[in-house]
Amino acid sequence: MAKDIKQAALDYHAKPTAGKIAISLTKPAETQYDLSLAYSPGVAEPVREIAKNPQDAYKYTSKGNLVAVISNGTAILGLGDLGAAASKPVMEGKALLFKRFANVDSVDIEVNTKDQQQFIDTVRLISGTFGGINLEDIAAPDCFEIEKALIEQCDIPVFHDDQHGTAIVTAAGMINALEIQNKKLEEARIVCLGAGSAAIACMRLLISLGAKHENLFMIDRRGVIYDGREGVNSYKAEFANNTGPKTLAEAMQDADVFVGLSGANLLSETALASMADRPIVFACSNPDPEIEPELAHSVRSDLIMATGRSDYPNQVNNVLGFPFIFRGALDVRAKVINEEMKIAAVYALCELAKEPVPAEVVEACGEGELSFGPTYIIPKPVDRRLLGVVSAAVAKAAVDTGVAQLPYPEHYPLK
Ligand SMILES: O=C([O-])CC(=O)C(=O)O
Numbered sequence: 001m002a003k004d005i006k007q008a009a010l011d012y013h014a015k016p017t018a019g020k021i022a023i024s025l026t027k028p029a030e031t032q033y034d035l036s037l038a039y040s041p042g043v044a045e046p047v048r049e050i051a052k053n054p055q056d057a058y059k060y061t062s063k064g065n066l067v068a069v070i071s072n073g074t075a076i077l078g079l080g081d082l083g084a085a086a087s088k089p090v091m092e093g094k095a096l097l098f099k100r101f102a103n104v105d106s107v108d109i110e111v112n113t114k115d116q117q118q119f120i121d122t123v124r125l126i127s128g129t130f131g132g133i134n135l136e137d138i139a140a141p142d143c144f145e146i147e148k149a150l151i152e153q154c155d156i157p158v159f160h161d162d163q164h165g166t167a168i169v170t171a172a173g174m175i176n177a178l179e180i181q182n183k184k185l186e187e188a189r190i191v192c193l194g195a196g197s198a199a200i201a202c203m204r205l206l207i208s209l210g211a212k213h214e215n216l217f218m219i220d221r222r223g224v225i226y227d228g229r230e231g232v233n234s235y236k237a238e239f240a241n242n243t244g245p246k247t248l249a250e251a252m253q254d255a256d257v258f259v260g261l262s263g264a265n266l267l268s269e270t271a272l273a274s275m276a277d278r279p280i281v282f283a284c285s286n287p288d289p290e291i292e293p294e295l296a297h298s299v300r301s302d303l304i305m306a307t308g309r310s311d312y313p314n315q316v317n318n319v320l321g322f323p324f325i326f327r328g329a330l331d332v333r334a335k336v337i338n339e340e341m342k343i344a345a346v347y348a349l350c351e352l353a354k355e356p357v358p359a360e361v362v363e364a365c366g367e368g369e370l371s372f373g374p375t376y377i378i379p380k381p382v383d384r385r386l387l388g389v390v391s392a393a394v395a396k397a398a399v400d401t402g403v404a405q406l407p408y409p410e411h412y413p414l415k
């Protein structure tokens with residue numbers, strides 16, 4: 001990153017107030033009378049009601065619009081295991097995005113343990129406070145066990161953003177990129193660099209949408225994952241491919257699609273040059289992609305390229321997912337975020353990208369004209385229509401699949 005951006009980012013976080021979020025009050029607290037309602041003695045009344053009927057917490061407290069963003073800092077962005085405390089800026093960042101894009105109140109919680117059970121117990125014990133839990137930046141394979149246990153043990157939606165948020169947005173971008181490049185998911189040769197939580201969830205979702213297991217190569221630090229190879233846990237084993245290629249270079253030969261969910265600068269010009277005609281490269285490692293877009297475009301003029309970043313076209317980042325997915329889930333008080341809700345979000349994103357882009361979005365992005373094509377495969381995070389379209393699709397899927405505890409909201413779609 002350029003030096004001036006680094007300093008600007010530090011200043012942004014430090015000044016004028018440290019951090020990015022604060023609490024604000026929703027009720028008057030000016031007079032003695034206000035205080036007698038907000039606190040003793042008045043507060044005892046909602047206490048008694050909630051003790052009688054726990055669901056009344058949704059009526060008398062902020063629970064229903066409150067999501068916890070929880071991490072242990074073991075896989076912060078593509079930076080690695082830098083510890084719980086260091087993850088706080090990212091978690092505050094997610095809280096900022098929840099509020100900014102979907103008016104979901106959110107607090108960050110950094111749990112300082114690498115012990116799986118301790119983490120699960122901690123989150124379960126505090127889960128009643130919230131309407132939903134967004135797990136973030138927790139390393140694989142622990143993240144899979146943690147999410148599974150918490151979904152079973154909590155009665156609110158628990159969603160590991162790096163898996164499902166990333167997978168939903170990647171799948172949406174991929175479906176559109178393939179359409180523009182005139183390719184089919186069912187036939188595409190797909191190389192996934194990375195075998196962590198996002199990689200595994202993205203490839204699972206692409207397979208459920210039609211990609212063929214035998215055309216898919218997942219690559220970790222040791223190369224292509226195949227049966228009997230060293231260092232293959234049960235999650236990676238799901239993607240074992242025994243058809244021949246063993247290295248990134250071999251797998252990239254004639255590949256249609258590269259999905260990078262690994263680390264900075266791991267895709268070489270030679271490997272990119274060896275891809276099939278009209279390739280698709282999603283270099284989504286944050287903050288630094290697997291290959292710089294300028295370099296990639298200089299190697300391949302027939303390329304569709306996406307990154308996870310805001311400062312290049314085609315930002316494939318879970319910011320397009322989690323705020324709106326939780327908005328929809330909270331508004332119908334969904335018990336879980338199920339597969340149908342995730343797939344509804346995928347297609348809502350795909351369709352929105354094909355609509356004409358409002359002038360204010362074009363202006364806010366400053367990239368000139370935006371219309372469905374190689375440099376605009378997916379909506380922009382600042383597009384207000386996401387709130388209406390994605391939240392509505394998710395809420396409807398929750399109602400249709402019987403996991404909603406409230407009817408489809410009358411005030412939908414949101415504006
Ligand atoms: O925070 C982001 O930009 C996307 C994300 O979840 C990650 O990279 O872990």
Ligand SMILES: [Mg+2]
Pocket residue numbers: 077136137161162
């Ligand atoms: Mg993340």
